[in-house]
Amino acid sequence: MPQPKPTKFEKVYVETPVDTDGDGKRDLIAVYIKRPLVSQPVPAVYVANPYMLHCNEDWYTLYDVNTNIKAYPTQDIDEKDIQYTYVPKVLDHRPIHGEVDENRMSEPTPDQYECISDLYDHLIDRGYAAVFSAGLGTKGSDGITLTGSHEEILAFKSVIDWLNGNALAFTNREDGIQIKAHWCSGNVAMSARSYLGTMAIGVATTGVPGLKTIIPEAGISNWYEYYRHNGLTLPAMDWQGDDLDILARYCFSRALDPQDYPTIQSRFEKSQKQLQEQEDRESANYNRFWDERNYLKHVDNIQASIFVIQGLNDWNVKPDQGIRLFEAMQAQGKECMMLLHRGQHIYTYHLEGAPTLDLIDRWLDHYLKGIDNGIEKGPRIYVENNLDQKQWDTYTVWPPVKDRFFEFHHPEATFMDDLSLSVYDRKEKNTKAWLDQLVTEKNAFSYRLPVQSIQTTSLFSGRAKIRFRAKINQPTAILSAMLVDHGKQCRLTPELDGDENQHFVFKQEKNPSDYFVITRAWMNAQNRSCNYKKEAIDPDTFYTYEMEFVSNDYRIEAHHTLVLILYGMDVDQTQLPYTKTQITIEKDSIELFLPIKATD
Incomplete structure (x- = not known):
């Protein structure tokens, strides 16, 4: 030695x-x-x-x-x-x-x-x-x-x-x-x-x-x-x-x-x-x-x-x-x-x-x-x-995948940003139960929209963007969005098998999970034009909101579904207001720009 x-x-x-x-x-x-x-x-x-x-x-x-x-x-x-x-x-x-x-x-x-x-x-x-x-x-x-x-x-x-x-x-x-x-x-x-x-x-x-x-x-x-x-x-x-x-x-x-x-x-x-x-x-x-x-x-x-x-x-x-x-x-x-x-x-x-x-x-x-x-x-x-x-x-270059534009035909949709409608307990801070409910169950505090049925293994690599129009019945609100890989799979986790300072690999799930959150986005509805000033909200007016998601590189397996979820407060990330806010998404207004391509 x-x-x-x-x-x-x-x-x-x-x-x-x-x-x-x-x-x-x-x-x-x-x-x-x-x-x-x-x-x-x-x-x-x-x-x-x-x-x-x-x-x-x-x-x-x-x-x-x-x-x-x-x-x-x-x-x-x-x-x-x-x-x-x-x-x-x-x-x-x-x-x-x-x-x-x-x-x-x-x-x-x-x-x-x-x-x-x-x-x-x-x-x-x-x-x-x-x-x-x-x-x-x-x-x-x-x-x-x-x-x-x-x-x-x-x-x-x-x-x-x-x-x-x-x-x-x-x-x-x-x-x-x-x-x-x-x-x-x-x-x-x-x-x-x-x-x-x-x-x-x-x-x-x-x-x-x-x-x-x-x-x-x-x-x-x-x-x-x-x-x-x-x-x-x-x-x-x-x-x-x-x-x-x-x-x-x-x-x-x-x-x-x-x-x-x-x-x-x-x-x-x-x-x-x-x-x-x-x-x-x-x-x-x-x-x-x-x-x-x-x-x-x-x-x-x-x-x-x-x-x-x-x-x-x-x-x-x-x-x-x-x-x-x-x-x-x-x-x-x-x-x-x-x-x-x-x-x-x-x-x-x-x-x-x-x-x-x-x-x-x-x-x-x-x-x-x-x-x-x-x-x-x-x-x-x-x-x-x-x-x-x-x-x-x-x-050789980032992002390696060019954006694809997705336009949706969907009805007007309304959800309530109200934490009491979810399983979340402010004292217990049961974030995993909240996330499971948000992603896998029909609920009153979010709007879920299937984006694409994945026919062949596809690569999501880069920074997605979303644009939509919404009406809000309060003078301020939190707007959040999530892109989710839906489908049963034994996924790779970020948990370590071994010692970070000696030798390790990442753990693989032993039992298939139902979903994986690829990325999220957030904004204050009053910052719809820029991040340095607030603009008043008229409760009877639809405004355009545009957000960028956090970048990722992630391969989605065939026969899974890519799902968009729009919601209000995010118990993992944002403040948790007591205000009950109604958010209405205007019909046919959602547009997505996704860095995704088939790899097979």
Whole structure:
């Protein structure tokens, strides 16, 4: 068995260009480095981790979602009113009182360091340094947690600047003893999952020199689409009460230091109030706060290549977070690749038969070491097949299937958005029973329409859209839609058989299930024109509503039926109002645009 190569482990404090705690000095953030002991400079794989050094578990309290949706008169909001512009503050650098040889740095104690996954030990053995940065407001660092903000992005960017000799770092927070990254070649990648992968996307949009590639796994490219959707509060599935201020509070680990927290408490509490006001749960409109956190707007600034990794059954960071980033890169002719697996919010390095780790190795070797291994000339997209998890389909472009237009002749249809008509119990939160009733039973709280009888195995791959006209008897309403594969089948599930960190496959159902929800869509009926303003609803008027579904890649077996369901509140995703709302779908008004084609 090969022995691990000798490594050095050290901690530095990188100077950022921001002062989020208002003390008049540039914030310092703690950075941990694990690198091979070699004579030549090495490239670095960098993880920006706001969760480092523990979190405030007791502070993670959710908002009550058993509340009515607020109705608004027509709002006079222009697109220019919601555009964010960053105004930097000019801050002096911290004084330097000497420089230390990096080889003389003492190693931090193990309890100060939290590894992300075993991927990084693997990469160190392959000749890369692993760099882990705690964020603003974390224990041992300066600043305040302002989740997703431009300040947070600039702070994490400063680590890459330091690795390239363009920023300062110190051996500690007090003495001004500078340390330089002579060991780094200047070629840097960013990687990791979820919030960590999100920071990689945000930093890439700054165009920072030295960042050659990023590998975001289930990273957020648009925070509005993570916590909101078309004028609704709509965070991760089963976490409807979550919001950005809660995440900022959760990650503010300076609160875990009994000596440090009292010095910053009032400033932190003020920032929390500002986050709550600006995120605007009440209207859930897109605004300047969310525009600041929409990294997709700045894809044209990206100089790095991107390898997107995303779970198609991830209803935490939904598939479109990664897919829309890939689409934007693809549209601009930038270097990009995408891997879509059947899991939820997981790493797939140890998924049996998955190409994930091999692709990562080759991708990093090419973009950080300059090795000509052909990775940039191969398939652009890898997708795990839902009918056979050992099969990985490859595409050259996304979406691989062009939209087909479906127009329906149907009678006028009326349903009630009234949770009391369903089996759902607000205390028990029996979401599976509600979903079974919605999908398989005739009920008064939805409208079901067969779309297509599948004659031969068909591929649904891309982003579906729906347009319809509806009349609503309340001043506001939630509108939801669902596309469902109906038919008995032992389906592949996102549940793991094995250990995510060792070896696993996805479980196959032992008994046939009746259906699978391919995708969903949602909107606030008052946001029928755009996501940044509300329009009044006349109860006697039919309005046109148009929604995009979350993207997916899914094969439907022959003799199944593709079914559309229109309904109101979604107990898995939306607020749960007490209002009883009648929704009437105008006759022959439903139009669908589906990325579907026969494969046999």
